[in-house]
Amino acid sequence: xxxxxTMPRPAAAAIDHEAPPADPPSxxxxxxxxxxxxFPVLSGAFIRRQVGAVKAVDGVSFSxxxxxxLGLVGESGCGKSTTGLAILRMLDATRGRIFFEGExxxxxxxxxxxxxxxxxxxxxxxxxxxxxxxxxxxxxxAEPLEVHGLAGSAAEMRERVERMLATVGLLPYMADRYPHxxxxxxxxxxxIARSLALEPRLLICDEPVxxxxxxxxxxxxxxxxxxQHRLGLSYVFVAxxxxxxxxxxxxxxxxxxxxxxxxxxxxxxxxEPLHPYTQALLSAVPVADPVAEAERPRMVxxxxxxxxxxxxxxxxxxxxxxxxxxICREVDPPLAPLDDTRSxxxxxxxxxx
Amino acid sequence: xxxxxxxxxxxxxxxxxxxxxxTAVDRVSCDLAGGETLAIVGESGSGKSVTALSILRLIPNPxxxxxxxxxxxxxxxxLRLDDAGIRSIRGNRIAMIFQExxxxxxxxxxxxxxxxxPINQHQRVPWKQAEEMAxxxxxxxxxxxxxxxxxxxxxxxxxxxxxxxxxxxxLACKPRLIIADEPTTALDVxxxxxxxxxxxxxxRETGASLILxxxxxxxxxxxxxxxxxxxxxxxxxxxxxxTLYGRPAHPYTRGLMASVPRLDSDTxxxxxxIDGQPPDLSSLPExxxxxxxxxxxxxxxxxxxxxxxxxxxDHLKACFVDVID
Numbered sequence: 001x002x003x004x005x006t007m008p009r010p011a012a013a014a015i016d017h018e019a020p021p022a023d024p025p026s027x028x029x030x031x032x033x034x035x036x037x038x039f040p041v042l043s044g045a046f047i048r049r050q051v052g053a054v055k056a057v058d059g060v061s062f063s064x065x066x067x068x069x070l071g072l073v074g075e076s077g078c079g080k081s082t083t084g085l086a087i088l089r090m091l092d093a094t095r096g097r098i099f100f101e102g103e104x105x106x107x108x109x110x111x112x113x114x115x116x117x118x119x120x121x122x123x124x125x126x127x128x129x130x131x132x133x134x135x136x137x138x139x140x141x142a143e144p145l146e147v148h149g150l151a152g153s154a155a156e157m158r159e160r161v162e163r164m165l166a167t168v169g170l171l172p173y174m175a176d177r178y179p180h181x182x183x184x185x186x187x188x189x190x191x192i193a194r195s196l197a198l199e200p201r202l203l204i205c206d207e208p209v210x211x212x213x214x215x216x217x218x219x220x221x222x223x224x225x226x227x228q229h230r231l232g233l234s235y236v237f238v239a240x241x242x243x244x245x246x247x248x249x250x251x252x253x254x255x256x257x258x259x260x261x262x263x264x265x266x267x268x269x270x271x272e273p274l275h276p277y278t279q280a281l282l283s284a285v286p287v288a289d290p291v292a293e294a295e296r297p298r299m300v301x302x303x304x305x306x307x308x309x310x311x312x313x314x315x316x317x318x319x320x321x322x323x324x325x326x327i328c329r330e331v332d333p334p335l336a337p338l339d340d341t342r343s344x345x346x347x348x349x350x351x352x353x
Numbered sequence: 354x355x356x357x358x359x360x361x362x363x364x365x366x367x368x369x370x371x372x373x374x375x376t377a378v379d380r381v382s383c384d385l386a387g388g389e390t391l392a393i394v395g396e397s398g399s400g401k402s403v404t405a406l407s408i409l410r411l412i413p414n415p416x417x418x419x420x421x422x423x424x425x426x427x428x429x430x431x432l433r434l435d436d437a438g439i440r441s442i443r444g445n446r447i448a449m450i451f452q453e454x455x456x457x458x459x460x461x462x463x464x465x466x467x468x469x470x471p472i473n474q475h476q477r478v479p480w481k482q483a484e485e486m487a488x489x490x491x492x493x494x495x496x497x498x499x500x501x502x503x504x505x506x507x508x509x510x511x512x513x514x515x516x517x518x519x520x521x522x523x524l525a526c527k528p529r530l531i532i533a534d535e536p537t538t539a540l541d542v543x544x545x546x547x548x549x550x551x552x553x554x555x556x557r558e559t560g561a562s563l564i565l566x567x568x569x570x571x572x573x574x575x576x577x578x579x580x581x582x583x584x585x586x587x588x589x590x591x592x593x594x595x596t597l598y599g600r601p602a603h604p605y606t607r608g609l610m611a612s613v614p615r616l617d618s619d620t621x622x623x624x625x626x627i628d629g630q631p632p633d634l635s636s637l638p639e640x641x642x643x644x645x646x647x648x649x650x651x652x653x654x655x656x657x658x659x660x661x662x663x664x665x666x667d668h669l670k671a672c673f674v675d676v677i678d
Binding site: 075076183185186213214215216217218219221222225240242243244246247266267270280281282283284285286287288289290291292293298300301302304305 | 396397511512513514541542543544545546547550568569570571572573574575576594595598599608609610612613614615616617618620623624625626627630631
């Protein structure tokens with residue numbers, strides 16, 4: 001008997017107030033419904049049996065409007081990067097559905113994925129590991145065009161690569177150089193140029209500035225914001241730096257152990273975090289101002305994130321929560337909408353009515 | 354005023370590389386009083402870690418070499434000690450905490466054995482008693498169930514717990530100075546707060562001084578009494594924390610503060626990045642290393658190297674520009 005079958009299914013999170021998939025409300029570019037990504041854990045020397053699963057993402061729902069940036073934040077192991085990879089269909093969903101521009105792409109086969117991936121691209125964290133060191137910048141940027149059969153003539157290609165370089169603030173002569181000749185910030189610009197080559201409408205940015213020096217991060221953050229404005233892009237911005245996420249996002253979803261615990265507009269979330277985990281997370285980030293820092297209330301949670309292989313019963317945060325109640329140990333709180341823009345998964349904040 | 358616990362004078366450390374000799378630390382001077390916390394801030398390649406390793410004489414030679422300077426600790430110049438002399442200081446009077454606790458712990462020895470080792474080696478306490486003291490130390494860094502965990506191995510500890518073990522080891526011989534090099538960079542933010550709070554509390558209790566090396570301006574603001582900002586191997590500004598954040602004087606410091614978003618900053622304002630790219634230590638300009646990226650640089654900055662000069666009480670900057678608030 002597999003553990004997974006006996007595992008109670010979490011209540012489908014009901015955060016979406018928008019129309020059913022057949023008729024996407026205008027302006028909605030992405031919707032994720034009850035997404036789960038489980039990695040099987042096998043055991044046994046000769047006969048491999050599945051003994052359980054790491055539930056990296058376990059029932060995540062949200063939507064994204066055109067031109068909007070949704071920040072996905074949380075600490076390591078919360079499932080934010082896995083969510084990003086699943087949206088791109090680079091990982092298969094164990095459960096749930098992903099809609100892009102109203103179309104269910106959850107089970108697209110390879111040929112249909114090609115079209116989808118022209119529209120949805122990824123910006124990676126590591127500008128050192130994500131660019132092939134043996135390829136010239138020109139070929140790195142042109143590769144997606146070739147893969148999708150959009151290369152055109154050599155002259156067209158040349159022009160297009162140089163236009164992409166200009167778009168991200170690099171110069172035409174740089175096309176004939178290799179990645180090692182560039183600094184981290186410039187490499188990240190090359191990575192962004194490659195992601196934009198197919199003229200996608202949605203970018204999944206996975207920690208795009210966290211490998212960069214702090215004096216360079218602002219350059220890339222500004223570039224991403226300018227590109228969004230100029231090209232009408234939508235972003236899912238995955239990051240652990242709460243100040244960067246606050247700066248770039250319109251709305252923010254806070255994740256913990258595979259779940260969204262709170263999702264809200266940027267200003268609401270930072271002004272008045274409701275979930276105790278969001279409060280702890282924000283309180284843990286020091287502010288670069290000794291005067292303000294000495295006066296800020298601190299809320300230090302104990303312990304560390306439990307294993308996603310064996311998450312705690314009830315609310316997943318109850319083992320660290322300073323205000324946990326008896327019910328939190330037993331009943332898993334659903335992500336309940338408090339109003340049109342804000343949902344929280346906490347027994348202290350049940351849905352009104 | 355009493356003599357500072359640590360006085361670094363004109364410390365210069367060089368490395369031989371494929372691209373010539375690189376000056377990683379260039380005439381760095383700083384003082385640290387007993388019980389004080391000094392943060393050294395800078396980006397990668399600024400020389401902040403090499404400064405720390407130089408203080409403990411942990412620069413591999415070759416390719417590295419401490420070329421000149423003095424490091425007076427309790428009045429003794431660490432650079433003039435013989436090997437036995439520096440070994441009796443390292444891990445004993447001055448302890449170090451590194452960024453990556455997993456690579457600083459021996460995976461094949463129990464935690465108890467590793468925490469007890471400096472007590473046994475430096476203070477000649479018998480193993481059995483040293484292990485008992487190790488249990489007390491683990492409890493002091495609030496590792497739950499400390500005594501039982503003495504017989505466990507590093508892989509059975511989480512990242513945050515391992516860093517607490519490192520703090521316990523650092524405290525084992527009651528050091529006068531602890532040097533922590535990016536101690537929480539590998540940790541999640543809620544765990545970072547736990548670990549730094551413990552470190553700060555224990556240094557306060559024991560009266561030890563702390564050098565905290567970090568790139569995080571928020572961590573500096575929360576935990577440091579004074580700050581030295583490094584750029585391309587040099588200290589470009591130093592001041593008490595409140596002065597540095599309240600009245601940053603060097604264009605690089607001001608640039609850093611304007612480029613990093615804060616939890617309380619105005620989100621309608623664009624970030625103001627520092628132009629250009631980080632410096633290449635193998636081909637630094639002649640004058641001020643920051644001049645190529647500095648919007649205020651003028652002719653003298655490109656020709657002449659500025660030295661640290663006072664701009665206020667305990668406040669030094671190395672810059673020819675008069676910044677007007």
